[in-house]
Amino acid sequence: MALCLGQVFSKDKTFRPRKRFEPGTQRFELYKKAQASLKSGLDLRKVVQLPEGENINDWIAVHVVDFFNRINLIYGTVSEFCTERTCPIMSGGLRYEYRWQDGHEYRRPTKLPALKYMNLLMDWIETNINNEDIFPTRVGVPFPKNFQQVCKKILSRLFRVFVHVYIHHFDSVCSMGAEAHINTCYKHYYYFISEFSLIEHSELEPLREMTEKICN
Structure with missing residues (x-):
């Protein structure tokens, strides 16, 4: 029997501390609205x-943070x-390799073990979403002009986590009874990026066949 969501995604399994929305803010209200819709079936x-x-940028911000939290789990x-x-x-798999580049410590695309790559990726995303100049939380402070471009890069890199988990670790996912939960998260992510054209189709190629089966 599949485990419940709380058992599968337990707190001690979280790869990074969860980014939360401040209660009372518009972003928090949007987050609650999105979660209520998800749970409504x-x-x-x-x-x-x-x-x-x-506002579309508020909606995108809420989902980027939520996907960051969920994919961490x-x-x-x-x-x-x-x-x-x-x-x-x-x-x-054998066809797709992802190299890390951040313009600072890694100025050129660098081949790394997956775990090291994931650590750097999550640090990079966390730095971005905690940056008030990119993800403003104060009322009346506008989003920067490059906000959606930053979000596209974050979402594109988060897709690589799905790629690695599905192709290299799905047996482990199935043994924990977590495949239905991860499939639902992936479908939610896929429909969102498709709705707002946030990732180039070529980036999605590694999971194209699986996506056609579960998302169409």
Whole structure:
């Protein structure tokens, strides 16, 4: 029997501390609205649509942070199996390899073990979403002009976590009874990025066949 969500995604499995929304803020209210829609059993294609009268950047910000939290939990469930020995390269099978570049410590695309890549990726995302100049939380402070571009890069890199987990660790996911929960998270993510054209189709190629089966 599959485990419940609380058992599968337990607190001690979280790969990173969860980013939370401040109660009383508009972002928090949007987050609650999005979560309520998810739990209502509505079609995920409808759940991701921008609510009438809401700001698209606020809606994107809420989802980027939520996907960051959820994908942290997903990777946390398999991170003990993702070692330098089992995954010496951050990849998605034999055809796809991801190299890390951040313009600072890693100025050129660098081949890394998957676990090291994941650590750097989550640090990088956390730095961005905690940066008030990129993800402003104060009322009246506008989003920067490059906000959606930053979000596209974050979401594109988070997709690579799905690629690695599905291709290299799905047996572990299934043994924990977590596949239904991860599939739902992936579908939610896929419908959202598709709704707002946030990732180039070429980036999604590694999971194209699986996506066609579970998202169409």
